[in-house]
Amino acid sequence: MNFSRLSRRNLLGTGFLGSLLGLTATHASTALAASETQSGAMHHDKHAMGAMMTVGEVDNARNGFDPHAMLTDWERGTTSVGADGRVTREFEVTAEDKEIEIAPGIFFPAWTYNGRVPGPTLRATEGERLRIIFRNHGSMPHTMHFHGIHGASMDGVSGAGEISPGEEFVYEFDARPFGCHLYHCHSIPLKRHLHKGLYGAFIIDPDPERHPEAVDSARSRLLGTPENAHWQELLMVMNGFDTNFDEENEVYAVNTVAHAYSKKPIVIERDRPIRIYLVNITEFDPINSFHIHGNFFDYYDHGTTLEPTSRIIDTVMLCQAQRGIIEMSFKDFEPGLYMFHAHQAEFVELGWMSHFEVRA
């Protein structure tokens, strides 16, 4: 919708016609056009409004991680099978200080696991023995505190797995319960260690043999099965960055880079279902949320059940460290761009805005 200067001028000051024009422009705009507002008699054509978007591109190569690759980048570690037939899965994680570009041209002095924020997505199977070899190459004491079932000595807090720079610690526990979990640093001051970037997703797939009542569901969740391969699985960690350390976030995102999936939408095959492992780690704000346009989803809070905990919803609210699994489908939908974003407009406008590009 581009109006000539003349026609725009004619409409200026004619409130009613002006409003009509605004309505039409809003109506006809595609999903790509970011939120447009009516501004009374002062009307601007779409071009003059600019767009709610960061300017420029983030250098993924310099960052050493790509938010699009992160969506499906499962860290499986290495496995060994013991005499009793039990699988031991081993991960190696290193804490290090690293400056990362969180929005084009904006560099944040992050503390990272394996040089990326969020840290590696550790993915195991229910019942496995897990060994996480944690090394601290950073400048502060750090821990890995897992949200899972483990003993007190493996809790990843001060006195139980906290290590100083140059030290190493091995966390060891069983992979349970199955679900969508997370790990993060639990050193103090806690807020600083969290929002500086020390967090990551920790996914435990259900073991179908342990769930005879829901074998199909369990198999579809288990990475490596043909049933699972049918799904389009995506990891989304909702985070924020307080760049001037005033305890308020300047930048919000999914997987760190503001507007990454808005500038380059996530391509979705229309006829394959989608499963999103959703984690909220946003500091300073009490809640974050996920909202899908033009569709509804089933939601599994914490991912610890094989039956949805909420059915047919299009918005879900999560407090910090709350997480869950979203299952949805665009089968038979009109191809095109479908927005998803936090339903806090504040977060949307500061970077937590994304698109699926559904292709037939």
Add this chain to the structure above:
Amino acid sequence: MARMFRVIGPFMLIALVAVAFLKIDPLSRFQDSVPPAEALMIERINIDDDGFRFLVRSEGADAVSIAQVQVDGAFWQFEQSPPGPIARLGTVWIHIPYPWVHGEAHHVALLTGTGTPFEYSIDVAVPTSQGLGGDWLFYGLVGLFVGFVPVVLGMLFLPAIRQAGPETMGFVLALTMGLLGYLFVDTLAEGLDFAEEAAETFSMREMVWIVALLTGAVLFLIGRRLDNGISPAMLAWTIALGIGLHNLGEGLAIGGALAGGAVALGSFLVIGFTLHNITEGIGIVAPLTGERPGMPLLFGLAGLAGLPAVLGLWLGVQAVSPHWGAMAMAVGAGAILQVLIEIALIIRKRYFGEGAARPVGGIVAGGTLGLVLMYATSLIVTA
């Protein structure tokens, strides 16, 4: 040769010390991994149908990159010209196409490469004037009513003053001193207000004082070079110049306020300024009571004193960088200071010489009335 070395030697030593300091760089010990010292300030704002245009100055120690812009807590696309990092004290224009809302507040944050936001608030968004359209005429008219018209009206008191006896003349001269004394303080204060908004690096607070005193001193010395001191017409011209510069500053302030939407300029406010500035006209013609000034001289004086208000308004609406406003005010204050001294000298010569009448009561009353008049009319302006 030896004489030359005596001159060059200290300079060479200064250069040597500078090089040595940079070489040793003892401060590097404190600068380890310290983020760059960034500072940005918005000096001018233009608002139109296409959004906002900001003149941004970098005043930190290091060059600053504007990585992103947030408007009302939202990332917003923008264009910077010229692009690239802003060198120390350099300026760039930032253009943000934005659907701003008439009469409402908007908040802008410029985020640097470290993510440090520099924030600016537009209290009431209204369009700044566009080109030579009707707005210019309107602003020019406001300028005339604020500057030129009252000065002319004030000058109409000349015949009345002329009928007065020598004692009343002393009263009138003292009255002028009172008026100008108030104006001097007011101009300095406004200059310092501008200085508050200017880039810190420019040290405008200090510069306002220095420029005011320097202007006063230079004008005074020029006056001394003339035979028989300063002539009445010359004195009137200098008063007009001082008041003109003051009115230029006043115009800048009113224009800036109009452009920024910080005040709703009511007709009442303009009339207040008009009344306030009538006293300026009286001040200008006070030295001319013994003369027979022609119309060209009178209109020349009125033009010099009053028309700068029009210019000030036009410039102010375009949003002039605050350090220029501060300078205009400082020069104006200096000119007024010089006039104050000249009139004081005349009063001393006429009324405190040998065998003079020494009408102390009239002079004190005149000076006080001048101050009170200015203060009272200023109350209307700020109302």
